[in-house]
Amino acid sequence: MKVGILIEELFDEREFIYPFYRVQESGLEPLVIGPESRGYKAKSGWMARATAAASEVRASELAGLVIPGGYAPDRLRRSEAVLELVRAVDEAGKPLAAICHAGWVLISAGVIRGRRLTGYRSIKDDLTNAGAQYVDEPVVISGNLITSRGPGDLPAWARAFVEAVKQYS
Template structure:
């Protein structure tokens, strides 16, 4: 049987300074598999991505952070970039959304610097996680068991280290959505 996430609703949270590949590559793969993807940001003005600290591409968000309801989505994707998660962790609406996904047990995938958002939402205590190397002390201080591997999956929390990990990261998110869907169908 070919795996598909056809019809799944995925929410992405991002702001200026997102790592371009960490948003666009998973998004494009999810869309290719039939998912509906919504991008939420602090405003609907275009946000600018980065790659290696250099500006790379703009994307226009679909909605603002205060609009989405976690109940309407099957999973949450949090791209990295240094500035992006640092900006978002100061936004109450972003943290409230992340907590709502966690409360509902839905998959939350955070790559590179995005696990900072999981720290801010207090979701890593007792969990296994990975991230960009400079965040690992923050993750440990937040109670995480920190590992250095391309993807760490602990329950509904999926983390990865950097753009090189995007294929494994994206596949782990797809697998988590399919597992959650099969569990819901069996209930």
């Protein structure tokens, strides 16, 4: 089973690497997806490669999708192919995990209205203005949506996501 992990320039490497390896450790296959299939630079300068472009991936191929934070979400939300993939994963009821600033991608995909979620405190107003109920907790699960505030919440968030993928599959 493949689990998609989105990537774009200036991603938070902690929020990318941690779920990448947790997915592998649980016997799932991570598929790194960007707007284009190419290398992307993290905030620290570290590089990672997207092995698939969002336009080439179908929700039916994935058991779930992870959206790391950093500054990447502001770039990811500009890609219609990324937004279509996020919407399709959500519509299929598959686990959809977002951390830190990744809530911006959920807003642009139009999947948060009426749902409980969390994210980095600086995007609280963005989330509530888009119709979500913001909750300041380490992990918030609303149906298939699994959200977290930031790097300090990575263990609980990744655990909740992997458990959701295993239950869904």
